[in-house]
Amino acid sequence: MRRLLFAAFVFVSTGCVTVSANGKPLTPREEAQVLLQRGDGAKAVPLLTELMAKAPDDLSLARMLAEAHVKAGTSDAFLATLAAKDTAVSHYQQGLVRFARANEASNEAITHFRRAAELAPGEPEFRYRLGVALVESEQFEAARAELESAVSSAPERTAWYLPVAKARFRTGDSKGAVEAIRVSVLGDPTPADVKQARGLMEQIADPFSRFPRSARPQLEQAIQWLEVADVPQQAIVQLEELLRDHPDEAILHALLGLSWARLDDAGRAVEELKRAIELAPEDGKNHLYLAEIYEGRQRGKNAEEHYRKALDRNPVLEQAWLKLGDLSLDRQDYVTARQHYSVAAHLVPENPAARGKLALVYQLDGNWPAAARELQAVLDRDPDNVEFQLRMGVLHTERFTKARTDAEKNDASSEASKWLQKVLEQQPENAIASRALERLKVR
Structure with a gap:
């Protein structure tokens, strides 16, 4: 292995x-x-x-x-x-x-x-x-x-930091190991690099590693109630029983917080997650969970703070990168948004959302080739994705309207028509595609 x-x-x-x-x-x-x-x-x-x-x-x-x-x-x-x-x-x-x-x-x-x-x-x-x-x-x-x-x-060989991370972790430097993984993730990681980075982070930040083995069956049952059966009330009963014997186990407080969040009790959820963070300050996922609750309550500043803390402790949490990208995009900080979305796209190359958001930033910045590249990456995996066919058509339509030469207009028009026709073949009543095709007729 x-x-x-x-x-x-x-x-x-x-x-x-x-x-x-x-x-x-x-x-x-x-x-x-x-x-x-x-x-x-x-x-x-x-x-x-x-x-x-x-x-x-x-x-x-x-x-x-x-x-x-x-x-x-x-x-x-x-x-x-x-x-x-x-x-x-x-x-x-x-x-x-x-x-x-x-x-x-x-x-x-x-x-x-x-x-x-x-x-x-x-x-x-x-x-x-x-x-x-x-x-x-x-x-x-x-x-x-x-x-x-x-x-x-x-230092430019960022993939080299993955074995550095393992060596640091196995010599007792978990914080240094996380930083090495962060350097690798912020580089240009391949899917194999990402898989290794995730595997290392699972070892470094294993929330179950210190949990008593004798109580694991009850813990697993609580997780089943929460994640599989979707009965958070029963999970809470099980977790509170466990907490009577193990009051300082961070994983129990984290799961209890998630259970209360599932019941839309943000107050109790925040309280439990804060306690989990106190007990396991190195676990980035608890900061991620807390950030998501704050975001759901329109407390954007608090959410951003904890998304950043989550990534400081666990740089392979793609959801945190996506959320920070969204917050940067809301501020029209396209450079920072692009950086965050780019990391997320490397972490989950199969996820259309990450590629789509990265394409949007490039499009807003007028970088047509880069935007088309990200959209094409999704279409290479899913050629019949109508949403991304439409986005590709709209992208080239916008490029057409801003082209300065006849050659650029002809190329953009050809590409836009190709993708918009694909959309209309599957959705003949698609108004956006129809309007975009009409725009191409205006010279």
């Missing part, structure tokens, strides 16, 4: 494509990337070998070549060739291959990564790989030293 958790850190290269962005033939590097994406390491090996002969210190190529040999099943021969060279890149590749082969001990990978770092002490990549291998072998103190060195030298 640990190896699976960090497998994504072994081979990292740019995204693979089947054609170049400008329609030209793929370069040899791009072709190799496509082959690796398809799992055809055997065909990628000769391409990458030739490329590395011309650029022997290119670490991206070194990673790709190691990956190609692993996928081609030729890693033993590759290791034998590398063993004759005492260079940083050679040891780096040997470490990558050995770390990728699940049947080998991490110690061999650690030895090679450490030698690579010794031979090239100024290269943070080698210290990063060494740190990841040390985390895998549960040598957390040593791992943290290497990883902290790596990120201090290359």
